[in-house]
Amino acid sequence: MSQQSWQKLVEWPLFIAAVLFLAAYSWEVIGDLHGPEAVFAESVIWGTWALFALDYVVNLALAEDRPRWFVRHLLDLAVVVLPVLRPLRLLRVVTILTVIGRTAGAMLRGKVILYAAGASVLLVYVAALAVLDAERGNGGSIESFGEGLWWAFVTITTVGYGDFFPVTPTGQLVAVGVMVGGIALIGVVTGTLASWIVERVSETNEAEQVATKAHIDTLTEEIRALREEIRQRA
Amino acid sequence: MSQQSWQKLVEWPLFIAAVLFLAAYSWEVIGDLHGPEAVFAESVIWGTWALFALDYVVNLALAEDRPRWFVRHLLDLAVVVLPVLRPLRLLRVVTILTVIGRTAGAMLRGKVILYAAGASVLLVYVAALAVLDAERGNGGSIESFGEGLWWAFVTITTVGYGDFFPVTPTGQLVAVGVMVGGIALIGVVTGTLASWIVERVSETNEAEQVATKAHIDTLTEEIRALREEIRQRA
Amino acid sequence: MSQQSWQKLVEWPLFIAAVLFLAAYSWEVIGDLHGPEAVFAESVIWGTWALFALDYVVNLALAEDRPRWFVRHLLDLAVVVLPVLRPLRLLRVVTILTVIGRTAGAMLRGKVILYAAGASVLLVYVAALAVLDAERGNGGSIESFGEGLWWAFVTITTVGYGDFFPVTPTGQLVAVGVMVGGIALIGVVTGTLASWIVERVSETNEAEQVATKAHIDTLTEEIRALREEIRQRA
Amino acid sequence: MSQQSWQKLVEWPLFIAAVLFLAAYSWEVIGDLHGPEAVFAESVIWGTWALFALDYVVNLALAEDRPRWFVRHLLDLAVVVLPVLRPLRLLRVVTILTVIGRTAGAMLRGKVILYAAGASVLLVYVAALAVLDAERGNGGSIESFGEGLWWAFVTITTVGYGDFFPVTPTGQLVAVGVMVGGIALIGVVTGTLASWIVERVSETNEAEQVATKAHIDTLTEEIRALREEIRQRA
Numbered sequence: 028m029s030q031q032s033w034q035k036l037v038e039w040p041l042f043i044a045a046v047l048f049l050a051a052y053s054w055e056v057i058g059d060l061h062g063p064e065a066v067f068a069e070s071v072i073w074g075t076w077a078l079f080a081l082d083y084v085v086n087l088a089l090a091e092d093r094p095r096w097f098v099r100h101l102l103d104l105a106v107v108v109l110p111v112l113r114p115l116r117l118l119r120v121v122t123i124l125t126v127i128g129r130t131a132g133a134m135l136r137g138k139v140i141l142y143a144a145g146a147s148v149l150l151v152y153v154a155a156l157a158v159l160d161a162e163r164g165n166g167g168s169i170e171s172f173g174e175g176l177w178w179a180f181v182t183i184t185t186v187g188y189g190d191f192f193p194v195t196p197t198g199q200l201v202a203v204g205v206m207v208g209g210i211a212l213i214g215v216v217t218g219t220l221a222s223w224i225v226e227r228v229s230e231t232n233e234a235e236q237v238a239t240k241a242h243i244d245t246l247t248e249e250i251r252a253l254r255e256e257i258r259q260r261a
Numbered sequence: 262m263s264q265q266s267w268q269k270l271v272e273w274p275l276f277i278a279a280v281l282f283l284a285a286y287s288w289e290v291i292g293d294l295h296g297p298e299a300v301f302a303e304s305v306i307w308g309t310w311a312l313f314a315l316d317y318v319v320n321l322a323l324a325e326d327r328p329r330w331f332v333r334h335l336l337d338l339a340v341v342v343l344p345v346l347r348p349l350r351l352l353r354v355v356t357i358l359t360v361i362g363r364t365a366g367a368m369l370r371g372k373v374i375l376y377a378a379g380a381s382v383l384l385v386y387v388a389a390l391a392v393l394d395a396e397r398g399n400g401g402s403i404e405s406f407g408e409g410l411w412w413a414f415v416t417i418t419t420v421g422y423g424d425f426f427p428v429t430p431t432g433q434l435v436a437v438g439v440m441v442g443g444i445a446l447i448g449v450v451t452g453t454l455a456s457w458i459v460e461r462v463s464e465t466n467e468a469e470q471v472a473t474k475a476h477i478d479t480l481t482e483e484i485r486a487l488r489e490e491i492r493q494r495a
Numbered sequence: 496m497s498q499q500s501w502q503k504l505v506e507w508p509l510f511i512a513a514v515l516f517l518a519a520y521s522w523e524v525i526g527d528l529h530g531p532e533a534v535f536a537e538s539v540i541w542g543t544w545a546l547f548a549l550d551y552v553v554n555l556a557l558a559e560d561r562p563r564w565f566v567r568h569l570l571d572l573a574v575v576v577l578p579v580l581r582p583l584r585l586l587r588v589v590t591i592l593t594v595i596g597r598t599a600g601a602m603l604r605g606k607v608i609l610y611a612a613g614a615s616v617l618l619v620y621v622a623a624l625a626v627l628d629a630e631r632g633n634g635g636s637i638e639s640f641g642e643g644l645w646w647a648f649v650t651i652t653t654v655g656y657g658d659f660f661p662v663t664p665t666g667q668l669v670a671v672g673v674m675v676g677g678i679a680l681i682g683v684v685t686g687t688l689a690s691w692i693v694e695r696v697s698e699t700n701e702a703e704q705v706a707t708k709a710h711i712d713t714l715t716e717e718i719r720a721l722r723e724e725i726r727q728r729a
Numbered sequence: 730m731s732q733q734s735w736q737k738l739v740e741w742p743l744f745i746a747a748v749l750f751l752a753a754y755s756w757e758v759i760g761d762l763h764g765p766e767a768v769f770a771e772s773v774i775w776g777t778w779a780l781f782a783l784d785y786v787v788n789l790a791l792a793e794d795r796p797r798w799f800v801r802h803l804l805d806l807a808v809v810v811l812p813v814l815r816p817l818r819l820l821r822v823v824t825i826l827t828v829i830g831r832t833a834g835a836m837l838r839g840k841v842i843l844y845a846a847g848a849s850v851l852l853v854y855v856a857a858l859a860v861l862d863a864e865r866g867n868g869g870s871i872e873s874f875g876e877g878l879w880w881a882f883v884t885i886t887t888v889g890y891g892d893f894f895p896v897t898p899t900g901q902l903v904a905v906g907v908m909v910g911g912i913a914l915i916g917v918v919t920g921t922l923a924s925w926i927v928e929r930v931s932e933t934n935e936a937e938q939v940a941t942k943a944h945i946d947t948l949t950e951e952i953r954a955l956r957e958e959i960r961q962r963a
Contacts, residue, residue: 186421218923221452455686654889689920
């Protein structure tokens with residue numbers, strides 16, 4: 028069995044596992060669960076973990092150039108073998124984005140914006156969960172999911188009022204992820220708007236439009252017609 | 262009656278209703294009205310609400326593909342049926358921007374900047390109103406219109422000192438809107454400057470100018486002349 | 496005398512007046528002057544004010560389309576007739592930038608960056624002066640020029656720690672100017688880097704280079720040679 | 730001996746000296762050394778300083794146009810003659826970046842991103858060291874390396890919560906460097922994404938692709954074939 032066919036096979040199961048994991052983790056963190064409910068949520072979380080670990084092992088076994096695959100997927104390894112880093116487990120949610128991105132096909136400008144917006148909302152939600160999990164009861168100021176959401180929005184947009192901020196190392200690690208996401212978000216929004224403005228400006232004056240392949244094709248047709256004419260006259 | 266002709270008909274009445282609404286709401290919030298004056302301001306606000314609700318219903322009735330129109334205008338629905346979300350009512354002011362944008366015609370670079378600047382100023386004003394309405398008397402730090410304006414400027418530019426920040430859920434919802442507006446604002450400014458710099462740089466060295474449709478047209482003329490010459494000689 | 500020749504005549508005197516004004520104002524604010532020294536500094540400030548007022552009046556008198564010039568230079572009017580807005584007087588310093596920009600000639604990418612860097616440094620210096628002038632002794636936290644400079648840097652880069660922030664309306668007006676400058680600064684840096692990266696990327700693969708006027712010129716030469724050949728054979 | 734051959738000769742020794750310097754400085758600052766260990770670390774730091782000073786002197790001696798070289802390398806001079814500015818010594822680490830950049834060869838988009846990411850991580854690390862060195866024991870809030878790292882991340886992404894900020898002039902100088910680095914970082918990320926989006930958008934519609942040198946070459950081939958044909962028929 029090739030690596031491609033395995034990846035195709037597990038694409039949707041992994042997607043569903045990631046959604047299940049997100050649901051169980053959300054329930055556990057937001058509900059601040061204890062007793063049998065916490066045990067159940069934890070079971071789901073560890074079950075999806077097992078699926079991701081299995082996927083990692085099978086991928087490694089099937090890879091054509093195993094050392095190269097290993098080096099290029101160190102992040103995947105970290106996510107699988109470091110479940111002590113509780114918030115990092117949320118990186119599995121990236122699977123959701125990958126699947127959505129693949130079905131999106133060609134990347135038109137509108138889709139880039141939609142994808143960036145979707146990824147930002149998912150990042151804010153996941154970061155609010157992770158920071159709440161890390162900070163609650165550890166002396167930080169973030170004590171409810173609402174506060175976590177508010178903190179994540181204030182951070183991803185790089186506003187940073189300072190009314191809430193993480194104080195635990197895990198929470199600060201989550202924050203760095205959100206900040207980097209914020210920079211990328213600004214980059215995507217800006218880049219898309221820039222490409223749109225450049226196009227809009229060039230449209231207003233036809234003679235100053237950038238020459239496109241269509242223009243060159245017209246020219247080539249002209250030359251071919253000339254050639255044909257010479258051939259007939261000769 | 263088609264949907265287009267209805268929209269054309271109500272364009273200006275809706276614009277005036279939005280301006281009236283903004284004036285009445287500003288008066289009510291900044292003046293912190295009570296008694297008969299508050300009743301009058303509220304009457305104007307609900308009157309304009311009725312006009313927007315009517316517009317929504319007529320649009321839905323006239324739409325060619327009703328389910329599709331419904332799905333694509335969920336925001337309009339939310340604005341109409343959730344008047345309990347007081348600050349969200351300010352979204353009606355978007356009507357003002359739409360009308361201005363339509364009369365602007367083709368989007369030249371200067372107009373993009375002017376439009377972005379105008380939209381930012383309107384956003385700051387509206388956000389200051391909405392946050393003051395939500396926060397005043399609810400334990401927040403924003404207690405006057407001046408403080409609201411200052412907070413909106415600090416937030417839209419993503420500076421975020423943290424001297425003022427919303428603490429109520431409604432106020433935080435307004436803040437998220439302002440932050441998203443700030444990111445878009447940075448994007449528009451950056452994109453416009455980038456397109457201007459790219460153009461300026463290419464102008465300084467004529468031979469390295471990007472080929473335009475005008476250049477291709479010159480070339481095509483050259484080939485046509487050649488064809489004509491061959492024809493005459495044959 | 497035409498408006499152009501007047502503007503050419505007073506370009507350098509106004510530049511020197513702006514530098515003198517900046518020096519006197521810096522001395523007065525940083526030194527926290529009282530007594531005869533303050534009187535002297537104020538005299539220089541009012542002397543340069545007189546020169547700018549004279550320039551405004553002469554420009555208005557010489558303008559071909561007076562009402563249009565008036566509408567387009569409302570900012571100049573505000574600076575001249577509102578000397579009560581002490582910090583706004585610093586807008587005169589814009590004259591320095593205009594002169595430097597004019598001598599810079601064609602705007603190459605390196606010059607855009609240099610100009611933006613210079614304007615940013617000037618803005619930081621001027622904002623530190625203006626905010627100190629507005630805040631000192633009015634209950635704000637900015638009490639020394641060093642604190643003003645630090646505050647201006649933290650604000651123009653949109654970091655906004657919140658350790659210092661203006662509390663007076665005038666100081667907040669200055670802050671809004673610095674924030675807008677910060678957004679423009681990010682835009683210029685980003686735009687210049689984007690245009691550089693686009694160029695660099697296209698250089699790495701020659702066949703994928705964007706077609707330039709030079710390429711089109713080569714092609715035109717080819718066609719002219721063909722025409723010449725046909726003429727000689729006929 | 731020419732300046733080029735000298736620079737080639739000392740490229741790797743300087744790189745190793747910069748790494749050694751960074752290691753010794755890190756050890757001294759993070760370990761808060763005293764006694765013989767501090768003496769040893771300081772010796773390494775001064776030893777590498779001597780190497781950089783030597784490099785400066787030899788470069789100045791070998792330069793073809795000595796005054797021009799002097800003016801263009803004022804920063805190098807400052808770093809060499811101002812070892813009192815302890816944090817500025819870290820500028821030597823720029824040598825590491827130069828060497829990495831040179832071996833990177835042509836700047837493809839992926840490499841620009843990798844380089845920017847690497848430079849940002851190095852900047853964060855170095856800034857955390859420098860700010861800790863400047864602030865510890867001087868009444869500031871940054872008292873451990875972890876806090877320094879957290880502060881540097883919060884600053885370079887322009888979030889600026891305000892939970893930690895420098896209060897000494899040296900620390901604030903370091904902060905300004907980090908902020909400027911943050912602006913440049915946003916610029917590089919945005920510019921790269923913009924160039925990628927522009928390319929991606931143009932790929933989706935082949936006829937609207939920008940004309941490239943490859944297209945022009947195809948056209949030129951067409952004309953040459955025509956010319957050849959005419960020659961053979963004549």
